[in-house]
Amino acid sequence: MPFQLPRRLRNQDGETRRLGIELEFAGVDLNSACEAVIDCYGGTEERENRFLRKIRGARWGDFTVEIDAALLKDRGYERFLQRLGVNLNEDNRRNRLEDSLERLAATVVPYEIASPPIPLDEVEAIEQLRERLRERHALGTSASPLYAFGLHLNPELPDLATETILGYLRAFFLLLDWIHERGDTDVSRRYFTPYIKPFPDDYQRMVVDPDYRPNQRRLINDYLESNPTRNRPLDLLPLFRLLDEERLVGAIDNMAQVKARPTFHYRLPNCRIDDANWSIGFEWNGWAAVEALADAPELLQAMSRAYLERRREPFAGHDENWAAETPAWLEKLDH
Secondary structure (H helix, E strand, O other): OOOOOOOOOEOOOOOEOEEEEEEEEEOOOHHHHHHHHHHHHOOEEEEEEOOEEEEEEEOOEEEEEEEOOHHHHOOHHHHHHHHOOOOOOOHHHHHHHHHHHHHHHOOOOOEEEEOOOEEHHHHHHHHHHHHHHHHOOOEOHHHOOOOOOEEEEEEEOOOOOHHHHHHHHHHHHHHHHHHHHHHOOOHHHHHOOOOOOOOOHHHHHHHHOOOOOOOHHHHHHHHHHHOOOOOOOEEOHHHHHHHOHHHHOOOOOOHHHOOOOOEOEEOOOEOOOOOOOOOHHHHHHHHHHHHHHHOOHHHHHHHHHHHHHHOOOOOOOOOHHHHHHHHHHHHHHHO
């Protein structure tokens, strides 16, 4: 499926905006995943350890291929075993242990490929990797109730103005029920795992209200007060760390895992990589609708008031009726 390009294709420096992509999957080990990346985009594999690889010098930059578990990547298990008096200096012993750890981890922890930032006008080329992994029998979100795997998109903002950030966040809240319906967000990811816990309803209503016009400091403070976590479907912590490092450090646990960057961290979509009818472009186009609505201020305001009218009282959960009405609003973007 073609990637819909946003109207604001360039950033504040006049350069083509970029998109980082993270794919989570099972069924393809690290060796095979590295081979898939190199087959598609070139580069050279560099092994940092058994569970973390880099593909250096590939198209657009360096890819990361890993088992997404800090204990394995950082070899935290070594410190634990050393305290128990277990010596892993013998290669055979280490290899046997790491074989066992990988097999165990693969039942619940995803393998992950993270791309370098890709210019938006070239990003369709990422579908080559998706197809190559599917051919190698990669497994996606629906292959097991344990596979709460996601596709993470990290779109660069066109600029860092508070008004721009607020417009995107407001548009995201207005389209969220429709995005859930459109992408059929997996039940295990929505309800049984912590990764994409919903935004509090009172916070969503505050942001959607057209009378909410915060400066940057208030925008960040309000977000942190209601969302002191990385586990939101749209994570703003990387962006806010870039804008106000001092405010963020110490406010959130595990901030060392949050890298400052001029992007949103959109982590809602499933990764249905084993479905021949699924594409990354389909999920990106759901985000592209957020961009389009954010860039239509009059429609954004009218839709915001309609949203607040139906949510006069706190409303927790998914609104199927609002989701069904949303396409009619989006049709107005073409007029």
